[in-house]
Amino acid sequence: MRRRFSPFNLVSVALGIAFLYVPIVILVIYSFNDSRLVTIWGGWSLRWYAALLEDVAMQEAAVNSLLIALSSATTATVLGTLAALTLTRLGRFRGRTPFVAMVYAPLVMPEVITGLSLLLLFVAVNLDRGFLTVTIAHTTLILCFVAVVVQSRLVGFDRALEEAAMDLGCPPLRTFLSVTLPTIAPAIAAGFLLAFSLSLDDLVIASFTTGPGATTLPIRIYSEMRLGVKPQINAVCTIFIAVIAIVVIAASILTRHAERRRATE
Template sequence: MRRMTWFNVTSLTLGFAFLYLPMLILIIFSFNESKLVTVWAGFSTKWYGEVLRNTAFLDAAWVTIKVAFLSSCLATVLGTMAAIVMVRAGRFRGRTVFSGMIYAPMVMPEVITGLSLLLLFISLGMDRGVFTIVLAHTTFAMCYVSVVVSSRLVSFDQSLEEAALDLGCSPVQAFRLVTLPIIAPAVISGWLLAFTLSLDDLVIASFTSGPSATTLPMKIWSSVRLGVSPEINALSTIMILVVAIGVITASLINKRNVVRQQREEAAAEKLA
């Protein structure tokens, strides 16, 4: 291995400064006393109090969590099914259409997805609210889940499943007892991805929700359009910290699982 050149060190330092400074500044200024966001006037946590007392934010947060939970669970089930179809079902009529439908929503501009789903809900005469946002989020999130899960399905040894079937398992049992435990980490990361995608989404939610349901990004959007505010800084800081803690925990759990798996595989090889 070559040692790090000064060029690499500089580009990494500048690169990560670029990625993290804006958020760091946002976090620092969320503790600013002054209402003027760009002038530092002393340390204060009062904006956090304002956020937590603001019932509109809390209501929106609750709607967002409900939507994210429901849609990520649905998306995980549907996405895992789609992944199994993609990797294991072999050839069937409409396979090309199927894989196209899995990949297309991920590259589709959000404005188009949102518009088309809204027009569908209207032509069906559906009342728009939490339910319609859940349907919309499930549809694009399941595609991400299926990509994550199928990459795991491709890499694991299919003979394990075949062995279970030979030993008298039904296909359902083989899936539950052999396949599912092996792909579980991918399913969990798929769920997490679906959950954060839903938490994050502004455009599709704005199109598909009705007056009865406002998500947190929609709420933030309407206030951010008017400019920078210390309350939004505090709210953003809370959201950044929640996500950072979640992602770091998840990756630590994942790392532990990988280490354990490697140890088990090594042990199994020793036996064989």
């Protein structure tokens, strides 16, 4: 190991990380600004957070978003895990190529296309737009992310363990539940969290597929943003960032803990 971490490398990493974080830090700091004019500093204050407590529409949107994220991430985790198992376990079955294409395409597909096409489907089958349609749309998008995350774990999985269990007379379903599932559980959890945050984050697909009573948080924030910069938006965004940061950091500590424990076993 003779890696050289030269000053050039240090500077490019430092600049890159700074570029990623400075705007977010500025946004967070301004959310505590007492002044009504966002950019003029008027001292520290929590007044914009207090204002959020009065903003019923924003709160309803937040509840909608959380419910949609929870239900679509749960469905997508089940379907995505099955898709990952299909890709790694079934070998070359007929219809694999279109399946692979359908799993990978939504990852890069521009959201306007996915959103428009799903909306046209819902209209064609006469499904009322609202909570259900947004959940279906989000599930479709995020199940692919779950599949990719779980698949990368399954590829490195030692199948001898499963074979040993089956040789000892363990039925396939039981083998899956007691050998395979615990091993890929961290990847499934990571996939779920990623799916959850992607659903929480989505504006474009939700805008196409939503209906009355199912306004999500990003739709609400976006319509406020179009009216200009407002300190309350900074406050909402800060809460959003704090929640996501806590979840991601907790998740990464948990997975590292689990991996260390497995390594010592």
